[in-house]
Amino acid sequence: MNKSELIDAIAAHADISKAAAAKALDGVIVAVTDTLKNGDDVTLVGFGTFYVGERAERSGRNPKTGETITIPAARTPKFRAGKALKDAL
The missing domain is CATH 1.10.1220 (Arc Repressor Mutant)
Structure with a gap:
């Protein structure tokens, strides 16, 4: 949808x-x-909760060159489904 x-x-x-x-x-x-x-946080009772998650700094690889790079820490939006939504599925 x-x-x-x-x-x-x-x-x-x-x-x-x-x-x-x-x-x-x-x-x-x-x-x-x-x-x-x-x-x-934004909590919609029965539906779920939107919240901000913290992602720690980590190392990764540049796919083009293969060199190791540092991926900075980031804040990411997350969603946790509520009981009523889980039960509806």
Whole structure:
């Protein structure tokens, strides 16, 4: 499912226009992104939790030259599914 298909599904389930569904989805995405940038978690009870994971610095190889390189530490977005979502699958 891509974004436009998700907007169609939201509009159908909530009985609202596609434009309103698109605004709502964009608002959710911005809110989750801003919250994660601030280092906080976003928990949707029954669905899951979005959180920021820390990835340590590690060594890797340049596939073109084969030389060893250092991959810097990074913060990455992660998702942990909630019980209701797991049970639905």
